């Protein structure tokens with residue numbers, strides 16, 4: 001065990017089971033194998049420290065039964081810990097618009113401590129956090145990795161890159177306040193420099209705002225923002241340094257421009273057209289479409305401070321995005337689960353799965369999007385994304401069969417990350 005907290009949690013969970021062995025045998029009624037797409041009956045998973053060393057069945061288990069710790073989850077189905085490719089763990093979902101201006105980055109980070117824990121307890125063991133001022137996401141990631149805090153495995157972007165006055169700038173205040181988003185960079189060379197700066201301060205991924213957005217003041221949701229030259233320059237720099245690029249893009253021109261420039265994922269993707277679908281298929285670009293959040297924005301958004309202009313933009317975006325989610329999936333585009341949690345409450349991430357099924361996926365496809373596809377996008381498929389030998393022991397469980405009822409994922413009853421039980 002790497003540190004005191006992890007040791008304490010591991011010891012607590014093992015003590016509850018009566019011993020202190022390093023090897024855990026985890027069994028349940030069934031397991032979703034996201035790689036084959038099949039439900040495996042009576043699985044038994046052998047875990048040593050933070051890794052899965054064997055995936056077998058309870059029938060084949062006699063060799064292990066006396067020498068190891070047992071965690072028996074009767075009536076439950078195991079799944080890999082799920083992966084949300086679009087979160088804002090240091091954003092307060094109840095503070096939008098002008099309300100958010102009163103919160104310092106230090107305060108945002110402190111709020112993020114609880115949000116990270118809520119996210120993990122919901123069954124999301126890995127997040128890609130795309131957009132955080134002040135590198136609050138870097139601090140949170142490092143504290144979780146060092147065992148000081150409880151939360152998901154985080155891959156983080158730091159401040160989102162964007163143009164002056166664009167979706168990722170700070171546009172709420174008049175000029176005398178000189179407010180400016182930390183990731184603002186105009187022109188190819190400034191954009192390249194900003195990529196380098198984000199890497200210097202700890203980014204694992206680059207987030208760029210390619211078009212206007214719903215929640216930013218004064219931007220047209222569909223309009224392209226970065227030019228091709230700017231986008232290509234920053235994507236090339238990120239790729240040279242071994243980082244993937246996530247592009248916030250709603251409008252078709254901006255989506256197509258971003259895909260042509262080589263981004264790894266399109267976030268939102270609301271108004272994708274035929275050309276965009278063709279390009280994404282050709283280039284292997286992932287789509288991360290947040291099709292649950294519209295319900296929160298239109299339901300609770302006004303009370304949370306979302307501006308009327310943003311609510312109006314959401315009314316003309318949400319339904320189209322859902323129709324285009326179906327089209328993108330039907331066309332065979334690679335899809336991940338990205339929720340935009342932080343715009344809506346952390347811990348509600350997996351409510352999106354049932355919407356992904358409503359809008360065209362089978363339950364196993366939605367679960368694959370939220371696991372192995374996320375791992376592949378992050379280029380971590382050898383370590384994460386499924387319950388398989390050699391991977392990190394990130395495992396969750398639900399009561400019953402999630403392939404019959406995907407909404408069971410809204411009530412995850414067991415969470416293990418890195419071989420440590422956090423919820424049982």
Ligand SMILES: [Zn+2]
Pocket residue numbers: 086087088130131340
């Ligand atoms: Zn977002």
